[in-house]
Amino acid sequence: MSGRPILTAAETKAAEEAVFARGVSVFGLMTKAGRAAAEIAWDRFGPRETLVLCGPGNNGGDGYVIAARLRECGVRVRVAASGDPTTDAAREARRAWGGPVEVLDEAAPAPLVIDALFGTGLSRPLKNKIAEPASRLLAAAAYRVAVDLPSGIATDDGAVLTELPPAHLTVALGALKRAHRLMPAAARCGEVVVADIGLGDPPRGVIEIGRPPIAAPGFEANKYTRGKVVVAAGRMPGATMLASLAAQRAGAGYVELLGAEGEGVPHALVRRAWDDEALADKRIGAMVIGPGLGTEGEGRRRLDLALATDHPLVLDADALTLLARDGLDRLPARKALAVLTPHGGEYARLFPDAGGTALDKALVGARKTGAVILLKGVCTVVAHPDGRAAIGAPAPAWLASAGTGDVLAGILGTMLAQMDDPFEAAQAAVWLHSEAGRRAGPLLIADDLVEHLRGAVAGCLA
Ligand SMILES: NC(=O)C1=CN([C@@H]2O[C@H](COP(=O)(O)OP(=O)(O)OC[C@H]3O[C@@H](n4cnc5c(N)ncnc54)[C@H](OP(=O)(O)O)[C@@H]3O)[C@@H](O)[C@H]2O)[C@@H](O)CC1
């Protein structure tokens, strides 16, 4: 699985330096970036009257290139600048534009506004003399396109230093930056499209969660080779049922709901009364424990039994509450890695001292526990104790409803049972869950996700 890299400002600069070392000039790269951004904006919004807001640095330089390219395309385009360019490349871009440049706070609005005020070089909040006219012009636009990043946003931690009207489209130049995938900035970017400017092969320390390659079963497959997943039942049958159904529809060959009595639909789900011995089955590929488990007596005992096995574990919901209460020290000693799937509140109870971005938090949690952390959020983060991390694109907001976490836990159980690397398995689960949500659409409930998993998985078959 290889998602797109998500860079810091310093990593971006290093990647650009590597391009310059090959003989490309700053203005050459800026020209490529600006033209690519103009063409993406043109494709999306067509020949609308356009106002380009240009800042003093190379982001502003991109803006002049964009204006010139849109003019070539026959668009009625104006430029307004916060001041004179301060870099050689931006000065060259302004000369190449050659048209009038309005003063920012005197500029009239336009239906399409392109924000090329500040990109990765923003170092502090904007002063009012820039923020006020920028805000007025952006708010009056029907469509807002941000060049590289919406201005006012800190590249590396996704902080909003100055709040401006959010972009509808952000053209990320060369590669995604952290702010495109970290909240609160991610919610200000709108759709994010990466323009290829030939950045080469930037570092892949943090990647975006991409579509997982999933293989159809081979001729030799049997139900166990496709993964046996055990879901621990507890006090809330609905939650464990959702996790079990999701594990089935994600492709596990055998799903056992351990601790559930009786018969029911689907008949393919194996229900079995709780039996401690059942956990000794070597064919178990993964165990899901926590959804609907309960946080007292028997729930705690079942968690203790699960932690004492060598099975890959999904630890979710009530299991996380119990771990927060009883301590995390048993996790690093386990032979197989576990995956913990906290949402923000559960994370805070597990790691009350941790701060920073969701990425920082997931990495700290993974290091402290020796487990993979899947930190749920708008952009879910997956981190491995060895320092690898991946961030999901924003998931459909309709997923914010009861039971969707249980479905994720079930999908993850199957991915863990089928894949060798729990880091890859966690990413696959996040992607499939989000894709099922996208397919289910508005007003989804958790049960709908189960129905849409087949389509989501089918879309990943090689
Ligand atoms: N590097 C390359 O070759 C390529 C880069 N590309 C593009 O360049 C962008 C990065 O360019 P950049 O480094 O020039 O930074 P940028 O975002 O334009 O801002 C820096 C300027 O803003 C100023 N400034 C900062 N904060 C401020 C504030 N609050 N209020 C007022 N001023 C403030 C700061 O001044 P100073 O902090 O020194 O006072 C400086 O003058 C990148 O996002 C991409 O779009 C592409 O063209 C491809 C080639």
Ligand SMILES: [K+]
């Ligand atoms: K910008």
